[in-house]
Every structure is written in C-alpha cells, then in structure tokens.
Amino acid sequence: MTDTHDTVVLLHGIFKNPLGDMRLAENFFRKSGYNAHRIEYELSTGGIKDIAAYVWKEVRALGGDRSAKLHFVAHSMGGVVTDSLIRQFDPKNLGRVVMWSSPLQGCEHADALNDFMLTGPLYRYLGGQPGQDLQIRTLDPSRDQPITYDLGMLAGSVSINPFGWYFLKNAGIHDGVVPVARTKRDGIKAENHRILPIPHPWFLISPGVHRLSRNFIQSGRFDGPA
Secondary structure (H helix, E strand, C coil), X not given: CCCCCCEEEEECCCCCCCCCCCHHHHHHHHHCCCEEEEECCCHHHCCHHHHHHHHHHHHHHCCHHHCCCEEEEEECHHHHHHHHHHHHHCCCCEEEEEEECCCECEEHHHHHHHHCCCCHHHHHHHHHHHHHHCECCCCCHHHHCCCCCEEXXXXXXXXXXXXXXXXXXXXXXECCCCEHHHXXXXXXXXXXXXXXXXXXXXXXXXXXXXXXXXXXXXXXXXXXXX
C-alpha cells in the first residue's frame, strides 16, 4: 500500500444498483492508500451539467479540491459527468482520470431505449434529462472538443445484454451498452485506450479493472494484465 494525500472520486453510471455504486472500487483505492470517496447523485438533479455541478460541490465539501491531486474513476455516464465537471470548473489540482466504457460520443443504446415502444416510457421516466443527454441525436458541442487532461479509457467488447445485441447490431464492437467507437474522442492517446473482453456491468466488480485503474492513476499507463 502507498500512503498518499491524493483524493480519488468515484462516480457510478446512469442507474444505481447493487453493482453500480462503486463500493468495491472505493474499498480497493482506500486499501491502496488513497482518500477515496464514491459520490452518488440523483437523476432528478437535472441534466448532466447540473449533476456535474452537484458532484463538484460534494468534492469541495470533502476537501478534494485542496488535496495534493484530485483523480476521478468513473463508470459509463459517470465519465460524461466527469468530463462536464472538468470543463465547467477546471480543478487546479486535477490529476488523472480513468473512465470505464463512458459514451463520450453519446450512445445508440440510449436512443433505442427511448424510441422502442416497450422501453421508451420507462426509460424517459427513470432516465430523466440525463437519459436524453446521452442520446446520439443530442447536440452536445463538447463531443467535438478534444480531451485536454490525462485520461485513460477502458472499453468492453463482450455483451450479455439482449437489448444490446439488438439495439447495437450495427454499432461495431460493444459491451452490450456502449460501442467502443463511442468511448473515443480526439485527445485520448492511443496507448491510453484499452479494450477488455468484459461486458458493461463487470467493470464494477472486476479486480483486474480496479488494478489497471490504480496503475493508470499512479503512472499514466495501463500496465499489467486485466
């Protein structure tokens, strides 16, 4: 274990569930010597920019803006929230950022869930404005802006989601929720974008993913096996 004065903030994806609250990752980073805090948010807070503002308020309350370095580890939509937070508030002590299958270019799955007759009403009710913000058709100018911070992206290539098999059949390699292509953006170094043979929810519980994320936070590289 390495003792550090760095803070690691962990953010979950759009829908919280027993596997989706980043608890295992928080424990892993704490055992690794970091001041790790998972921050939970409600979709009723507003759109992604509003959630980012809420998270930044929580980060400051925890003293993360005053720590030696402030790192982020985020799953799925949590990465989009992190990107919005950085662009809005420009943390002066920002360290490194790790995202797990985050749709920085939007996600066909969100469009399909919204439009499909059997899932649309429930998706719009549960997903709220953030669910709309994730859609491909949403005109989000940040998707055209290059990444300017030290970002490592882990994407998945295995699907266990029956909706994903149908909704993403023309989207190329995907993890059942997010296509690999949607996790890319100008400014992400090729060596900092790694594809793992796992489905979307397994990022949350994979010891290998947690180790790779810690390695990137420490060195800026995804060293070692998953």
